[in-house]
Amino acid sequence: MELKDALLKRRSCRKYTEELVSDEDINELMHAAMSGPSAMNKKPWDFYVVQNQDILKKVIKCLLFANYGAKVAIIVVGNLHRALPFDMKEFWIQDCSAATENILLRATDLGLGSCWCGVYPRKGTIAKLQEVLGLKEKQIPLNVILLGHPKNEPEEREQYEEKRVHIIK
Numbered sequence: 001m002e003l004k005d006a007l008l009k010r011r012s013c014r015k016y017t018e019e020l021v022s023d024e025d026i027n028e029l030m031h032a033a034m035s036g037p038s039a040m041n042k043k044p045w046d047f048y049v050v051q052n053q054d055i056l057k058k059v060i061k062c063l064l065f066a067n068y069g070a071k072v073a074i075i076v077v078g079n080l081h082r083a084l085p086f087d088m089k090e091f092w093i094q095d096c097s098a099a100t101e102n103i104l105l106r107a108t109d110l111g112l113g114s115c116w117c118g119v120y121p122r123k124g125t126i127a128k129l130q131e132v133l134g135l136k137e138k139q140i141p142l143n144v145i146l147l148g149h150p151k152n153e154p155e156e157r158e159q160y161e162e163k164r165v166h167i168i169k
């Protein structure tokens with residue numbers, strides 16, 4: 001798929017079939033995730049791939065809007081042990097967000113549906129997920145990416161607004 005098509009086709013998927021996501025596809029998604037940019041190339045991320053359906057249910061229970069029947073979840077976690085020091089520490093959020101978008105676009109490319117469910121900076125949700133996944137204090141979940149085979153073909157959408165672009169020549 002052309003990148004431009006993936007950009008337009010990527011939509012939040014909230015209805016999935018019963019079909020599981022293959023290990024090959026998960027492997028592709030992890031490669032995409034770690035191809036992203038990161039500040040000073042610190043790569044302060046960990047990825048938790050939950051395929052176990054009992055644990056998946058517990059993960060989804062931590063979230064407000066996520067009970068969509070997805071078959072797998074990838075939790076993108078900022079690992080503060082590898083984050084930059086001082087006032088650059090919070091760059092982990094951007095690094096992990098770039099990895100997240102790479103996962104979403106590659107998922108679209110593979111014909112999978114996906115939905116980014118926000119976690120950070122909601123303290124209660126962070127603590128619940130840390131417990132379910134057995135994370136350490138310095139491992140902060142940024143989001144839960146739901147994945148599966150979509151029930152319906154997502155509608156392509158163009159959101160371009162010229163007035164939001166400020167060109168300084």
Ligand SMILES: Cc1cc2nc3c(=O)[nH]c(=O)nc-3n(C[C@H](O)[C@H](O)[C@H](O)COP(=O)(O)O)c2cc1C
Pocket residue numbers: 010011012013014063064065066115116117118119
């Ligand atoms: C930081 C962030 C948090 C989000 N959290 C949720 C969520 O908890 N549940 C959900 O169904 N969608 C969530 N979304 C998806 C947005 O609702 C969705 O991207 C937006 O409505 C635009 O629709 P689209 O993804 O189909 O382009 C989140 C997206 C972002 C970027």
